Every structure is written in C-alpha cells, then in structure tokens.
Amino acid sequence: MLIEKEHLKLSEVFYYLQRFGDLNPRVIGAISRIKDADKLIQWLRENFQYRLAPIPRYEALGLKKYYVTIYSNYADISLYNIYELFDGMTSFILRDVINPLVLNLSIYYNSTDFDRVLDYLQDEGIIYHYDLHKVEEEKFYPIDYSNFNFERREFTGLLTSPREPFELPDLAEGFFPDEVDMKIIGKKQAKTVSSLKDISTMLGISFKDALYHTQAHVIGKGLIKGYSVYLYKPDFRLEISFSEKETLEELSRIPSMYLAYKLDDKTYYAHVFDNSSRLLDYLDFISSLKSKDTIEVYIHPFNEKYLFTASIPYEHFENGRWNFNTEIMMFRAEKLVKKIEEKDGGRQGE
Template identity: 75%
Template sequence: MLIEKEYLKLSEILYYLQRFGDLNPKIISAISKIRDAEKLIQWLRENYHYRLYPFPRYEDLGLKKYYVTIYSNYYRISLLDLYDTFDGITTFIFRDVNNPLVINAAIYFTSTSFDKVLDYLQDEGIIFHYDIHKVDEEKFYPIDYSIFNFNKGVFEGLLSSPRKPFELPDLTEGFSPDDLDVKILGKKQERADISLKDLSSLLGVSFKDVLYHTQAHVIGKGLIKFYSVYLYKPDFRLEVSFKEEEVLEELSKIPSMYYVYKLDDKSYVANIRDSSSTLLSYLKFISSLKEKDTIETYLHPYDQQYMITASIPYEHFEKGRWNFNTEVMMLRAEKLVKKIEKEEENKKEEND
C-alpha cells in the first residue's frame, strides 16, 4: 500500500518522463532531485502496464498529417481492410460506437493524392461522403498523475485548474534522418516497451548503432516532440471536436487528455484515453461544456472492430526518402469493393 509521500514522488517522476523519456533514468533522478528515481521507474515497469510512447516530429521526416472522416454505407466494413487498402499510411482508424457508419482516421502522407482512393470508394457506393483536413498544429499535454490512485490504478476526478501544453524543442536544423532513424522511431511506436537490445535484434543492426542513432539522432536532433506514459490498459478513447479555445482549457482538466490537434478549418480535436470507470464522469463533464460551443464526441472502445492503431509508415522510407504508391492503394481498393460486394451477396442469399 503506497503512502501519500510516495504518490507525490511517482507523479513527479512521471511528469519528467513525459518530457525527457526514459532512455537514461539517471537524468530523471538528477532533474527531479529524487534520489531513488531509478528504482521507482523500475518499480513502475514491474507493477503497472508501463508504456512510454513517442510522438514523432513528422514534419521533419518529410510528412504531412491529415485527419479524415469517412461516412460509410456499411456497418461491417473491416477497419483492418481499410488499413491494408491505404497501404499502412494510417496511424489510426477508429469507428464510433454510437454511430458505426462514422470512421475517423489520421493519415501520414506527402500530399492529399490518397484522396483518389476515397473518390473510388465513394463512386462504388462503399462510402457516401468523406472530409479531409490537414493538421496545422499539435498540442501535447503530459498526462497528470497527481490525482491518479496508484493502488487502484485509476484517475480520481478532474483537475482543479487547466493544464499547459508542452513540446520538446526542434533541434533538427536541416538534419535529414536516415533509414535507421525512421525505423527506430517507428518500431518504438509499435512496441513502446521494447528495449534497445531487443530493437537491435529485431532490426538486425548492432546495439552500438541503435544506441547511437537513438541518442544522437532520434532524441538528440529532436525527432520526438513529446512522450506519453501509460500505467494502465485503456478501455476507451474519446475524440472531442470543438472550436473554442475556452473549451480546450476546460478539457485540459481531464487528467488523461494527452493530445490535441488543430485542423485547417480552425477546429480542434482532443484525444482522451482512459479506463471504463472514468467514462461516465468525463462524458458528463464534456456535456456541460456544450453551452460554450458546438461539441461532437466520438467514442472508440479498445476493440479491433472499433480501433486500429499503427506507427508512422516507416516501411515506405527507403534510401532517405518516402516511397508511396497510390496505384497499389487503388488495386487494394478494388479488392475491398469486390470483397464487400461478395459479403453482401452472401448475406442476401442467407436472408432469402
């Protein structure tokens, strides 16, 4: 059973981990002035579902980020099929549990030329509408563990005051990442708990090279904007769409709101991950803000039927450049259309 003093130590360590990462726990100990920080970080790894997730500085990787909303004509369209259709360029695809015809996706690409796939799916009647918006700005909010019950593994209530966003400085200064830099970053997103030793084996590269590229390039050149630390397996993810800055400040009182992006139409999309015990209180709080703004909420359970998440599309980065092929996507889209048509035919035969 933890005591209050230990609560404070852990929440402060988690505060610094989300700013500096955990590659060298001695740095966290020095900055926080908590002598046993290294032991406490190890204790967190052993006793919780500890994950340190890096957010990439994708602009310096030569990518743009797009937020896509798809309005489908079919409830049962597979999110994994959509992911495969777009050849792995989506970092997430989510289906709203309250309206399964609404699918939200984030796409890393170099332009909007992937829209030809959406046009084709629309022409074939698979979807009836879609919206594409470029992500113009990102805001990162370190998860606030000051009101986290470490014994129960849950957040207890809302914060008393708004939080401020944080972002690590951009140190690229014209630096061009190589293939190994991009693979390291992508693999760390895929498996946030992977060690550098295991990563070197996975990539077939010496530990020395992986360590150097991680320290000198991925971290040293600022290819990571921010880290999120999770101590629990989330049950759900909420996306909250709104336009007023005042609403953003209020939403930052939710301790597990970790990421917000501003789209090219000036609207915001806030992202919240948490366990089911907090869902009702969060929804009530968000509902109370609707007198300030027009707010839309999308609920995504952690289930493959409703959620597919992925890393940056590092498989498409070769010899220092991105190699995307929209023709491959079009061929896969054609296969998807045929698959759905076949499923509908079988369904009709069963009903007859």
C-alpha cells in the first residue's frame, strides 16, 4: 500500500508527465527536482498498464479537425473499413452501444472536400443522414490521479471541485514542423508505451536527433497541448454532448475526463475513458446535470466493434506539406458500397 508521501510524489510526477511526456525521464527529474523520478516512471511501467499519449495541437500541424455524426442503415459495417475509406484521416470512430446505427467520427483534414464521400454513401443508401461540423475549440484536461487507488487500479469517485484545462504554450509563430516532428508525434500516439529510444529506432534516426526534435519542436514550439497518462486498460469510452459551459465545468470533476471540444454549432463534446466499475456512477452523475442542460451520452465499449482510434495521419505528410487525395476516398467508397451490396444480396437470397 502506498503511503501518503509516496502518493503525493507520484501525483507530482503525473503533473510533469502530462506536460512534458516520458520520452526522456531524466528531464522530468530535473524539472520536478524529484531525484528518483525516472525510477518512479519505471515502476509505473512495470506495475501498471502504463501508456502516455500526446494530444496534438492540430492547428500548429497545418490541420483542421472535423466532427461527423453518421446515421447509418447498417449496424455491422467494420470500423476499420471506415478508417480505410477515409484513407487514415480519422483520429477516432465510435459506434454507440445503445444505437449501433450511430457513428461518431473525428477527421483531420485541411478542407471539407471529404463530404463528397459522405454524399455518395448517402446517395447509395449506405447512410441516411450525416452531420458535419468543424471543431472550433479544443481543451485538454490532464487526468487527475489524486483520488486514484493504486492497489485496486481505479478512481474512488468524483473530484470535489472542477478542474482547469491545460495546454503547453503555442510558440510556433510561423514555424512549421517537418516530417520528423510529425512522425515523433504520430508514432508515440500509435504506440503509447514507446520510449524516445524506441521511436528513434523506428524512424532510423539518432537518439540525439529525436531528442532535439522532441524538446525544441514538439514541446518547445507547442506542437502538442500535453500528454495523457493511463495506468489501466479502459473498458469503455463515454462521449457526452451538451450545450452549456457550466456543464463542462461540472463534467471536469470526472477525474478521467481528458478532452473536450466545441463545434461550430456551439455544441460541446467531452470524452471520458475508464473501467466498468465507474460506469454507473458516472452515468448517474451525468443524469443529475440534465435538469440544467440538454445532454446526450454515447457509450463505446473498448473493442473493435464499437471503438477505433488512430494517430495523426503522418504518413500523408511529405516534403513539408499534407498530401490528401479525395479521389482515393471515392474509389474506396465505391468498393465499400459494392461489398455491402454483395453481402446484403447474399442475405436476401438465404
């Protein structure tokens, strides 16, 4: 059992990890002045399902972020097929467990040209409606481990007061990232347990170069907002839509709420990861807020049928620019329609 002093030290380590990452643990020790910070991080790696994921500042990467809700006519379309259809541009695809015909997608792109794909799928009867909105504002909330039970590996309840969002300063000021910067962010998102040494090996560059790009660009220029630290494998993801800023403040009392954004229609969405022991408590708390706001909750179990996540589409960044091809998406949409029609025709023939 952790004594209070050790718990406080870990809380301080989490504070710095979610701001500066773990790609170089010695930096955390130097900044925090915790002499054994690197040993504590190693202890977390060895004793928990430790993962650390960067939250990209997509505007600084030359991207825009769009939120799409698809109302499908088919409940069994593979989420991976949707990911391939949009040529790897989705950061998440979520199917609601209560209504599996509803898919929520986040798409990184630099225009809304991809709506051609959605129009085509609607014309072909694969979907009957979709809503497309630009993300106007995104807020990152470092996960609060102050009431985390390390023995049971779960949070013990809601926080007593709302949290404040955090983000590293945006110091780009005309700076534009290169391929190494993009790949460091993308590789760390794709494989969250990776160390900087691992990533430098993946990229075929020296550790020194990887360290420079991480400290001088990824963190130093504010290409990311921060990092989320996870100590357990979640069972579900909640996506909560609402209209009032005050609701966001209350939802931030959920210690594992890590991201919220506001769309161009002024709708808010908040995201929560956690394990099943907390689900009913969170749903009960969210229900208590419905007297003051219109709130919808989408529940996404952590399996491939209901949830698919991906990194920034760094494979599409070449020679200092993003290379997106809507025609490839249209070609894949045609293939998907044909596949669904053949499968559906086979069912009708049974």
